[in-house]
Every structure is written in structure tokens, then in C-alpha cells.
Amino acid sequence: MKKISILAASAALSVIAVASSCSNNKTCQQASSGTDEAIANIMTRTSVRDYTTTPISEATIDTLLRAGMAAPTARNKQPWKFIVVNQRELLDSLAKGNWRPAAKAQAAIVVCGDVTDPLPSEGKDYWVQDCSAATENILLAAHAVGLGAVWCGCYPISERVDMVRSAFAIPDSIIPLSVVMLGYPTGPQEPKDKYKPENIHYNKW
DSSP states (O other): OHHHHHHHHHHHHHHHHHHHHTTTOHHHHHHHTTHHHHHHHHHHOOBOOOBOSOOOOHHHHHHHHHHHTTSOOGGGOOOEEEEEEOOHHHHHHHHHTTOGGGGTOSEEEEEEEEOSSOOSGGGGGHHHHHHHHHHHHHHHHHHHTTOEEEEEEOTTOHHHHHHHHHHTTOOTTEEEEEEEEEEOBSSOOOOOOOOOGGGOOSSOO
């Protein structure tokens, strides 16, 4: 409970700061009405690995996918591709691959990068950043609609990439970056307070 209180206080301070900066801006004032919810959603999101048997509607999955595709993307490449997994046997096959949350997950979203036409030269791996941003958006959206979710890393571990590629018949030009397990939590989850002032630097190291 102490950690939750600290996170709530941090979220409240962030809201106050935004509200102060918007005090003379009508448009900003209107937008700030939802700021507290947005900040709280970020601060209280946590990895959830245990789920109930309540199914997830197609509309809810669509909301998560739309959130994923709203992520920032280098030069608007939008290299992401998504595989929605809602068949029990496929989820169970992932659980056998050392991803235990899949055993109780009601669905999963495989986030992949399309490397058919990458950015040139050193920008060729920006798909990793783009798809990571999409994954985080999915996690935040899941938390916002009452779902629990956990990010299971795939790329760059070749064994996991090969396993997921084989399980879902993914072509060579598509690389699975992550698998997001989804389900309704069995109970409240306490988020970790990860804020560390010593990790912050201003203007130089």
C-alpha cells in the first residue's frame, strides 16, 4: 500500500504541474481534465501474469490494436504487424515454450516488425523502437480497460523468434518482437515504484 501511495502522490504532483502550466489556456484546461486519469494509468500499470477465465471481446482487442498503431514511428514507416491469438491450443503451445502466463491468458497479441522495406543504412533497425512503442501502447490500453497484460520478449533471442515464427507461420520478412499476454486479473496487482532520482541528469552526464 505504501508503494501505491507514493505512486499516487507522484501522479498527483504531475497533474498539478500540468494544471499550473495550463492555467491561462482554455484548450489546455479542457484537455487537462483527463490528465489525472492518463498519468494514473501510466503510474499504476504493472505486469499481470495470472488471469480469470473471462473472455475478452473482439471490440476490446480492437481497442488495443488501435492503441498499438497510434504509437510513434520513425518517418511514419509504421513497420508493425500484429497477430491476435485467441485459440486455446495456440496459447497453450506458447505456455509450453516457457511462457507460463500463456496457460491462463485469454488472448495474446504478437507484435512483429516488417523488415521488407526498412529505413536505409543505420536506420534499418528503427522497427525495433517503433514496435516497442506499439507494445507499450497496448499494455497501457489494456490496463485502461481493466485487463491485465505482460510483455513477453521475443526478439533478439533467436530461439524465441524461431519458436513464435514456427507457431504462427510467420514469413522470413516479418520478425516477432514481443508477445503480449492478456486476460482479466484475478485480483488487484501492486505496481512497483521504479522512480530513482539518481538516474536523472540535466544538461550533461
